[in-house]
Amino acid sequence: MASDIKIDRIIRTKRKTIGLQITDEATLVVKAPFHLKDDAIIEVVNRHRRWIEKKKREIRSREPKFSKKEFVNGEGFLYLGRNYKLTIVENQQSPLIFENGFFLSKDALSEARQVFINWYKQAAYEKISERVKFYSQKRGFIYDRVKITNAEKRWGSCARRNLNFSWRLIMAPLPVIDYVVVHELVHLEEKNHSKKFWNKVKLLMPDYEKYKDWLKEKGYMLRL
Numbered sequence: 001m002a003s004d005i006k007i008d009r010i011i012r013t014k015r016k017t018i019g020l021q022i023t024d025e026a027t028l029v030v031k032a033p034f035h036l037k038d039d040a041i042i043e044v045v046n047r048h049r050r051w052i053e054k055k056k057r058e059i060r061s062r063e064p065k066f067s068k069k070e071f072v073n074g075e076g077f078l079y080l081g082r083n084y085k086l087t088i089v090e091n092q093q094s095p096l097i098f099e100n101g102f103f104l105s106k107d108a109l110s111e112a113r114q115v116f117i118n119w120y121k122q123a124a125y126e127k128i129s130e131r132v133k134f135y136s137q138k139r140g141f142i143y144d145r146v147k148i149t150n151a152e153k154r155w156g157s158c159a160r161r162n163l164n165f166s167w168r169l170i171m172a173p174l175p176v177i178d179y180v181v182v183h184e185l186v187h188l189e190e191k192n193h194s195k196k197f198w199n200k201v202k203l204l205m206p207d208y209e210k211y212k213d214w215l216k217e218k219g220y221m222l223r224l
Helices: 037-048 049-060 108-139 167-171 174-186 195-204 210-219
Strands: 010-013 017-020 028-033 076-077 082-089 096-098 102-105 143-149 156-159 162-166
Touching: 010 017, 010 195, 017 096, 017 102, 028 037, 082 108, 082 210, 096 108, 102 108, 108 143, 108 162, 108 167, 108 174, 108 195, 156 174, 162 167, 162 174, 167 174, 174 210
Parallel strands: 010 028, 082 102, 143 162
Antiparallel strands: 017 028, 076 082, 096 102, 156 162
């Protein structure tokens, strides 16, 4: 049996079911149990052909297009929803400085991506912690700690009373960050996405839906 749809990658894990993922590059990734034979995987892929083709079309038609960062002079990098230009400089003690633009030390070019990630993580921790504190005091939420993660698809999560947020969020406009913060804080009280949950989100952020939609439509841009 063969599939007309290209499977770009198969990831085998201890999971019990098959998962299909269309990446931001419009490639198909299949997550499957260790024991499952290739024929069974192909059968599932063929069965979901329409969904796969639809998702790929949607991703290819996205505007603006995402281009992987090259870390060159003049390249734009997102921070709080705005694009700031990168300048490569010599004789700079810190690997990366932000002053209404990003200034990257020439000595750090070989590890530029990690340098940016480290900077974004620190900025995310500071800004998101500030917003968590603001909304917690406003509504009386009680939480234990804020953690910044490397999550690529999950913007935030709430485990017990710990709040987790992807560092990529710091690239988004502040109201979008606030939406994710409010979303996870409400999960301290409401564990699922019930009507009661969304009503509580709306009390804190009446126009949350437009920021939820922003993430759905433009979240693919929040990466390097």
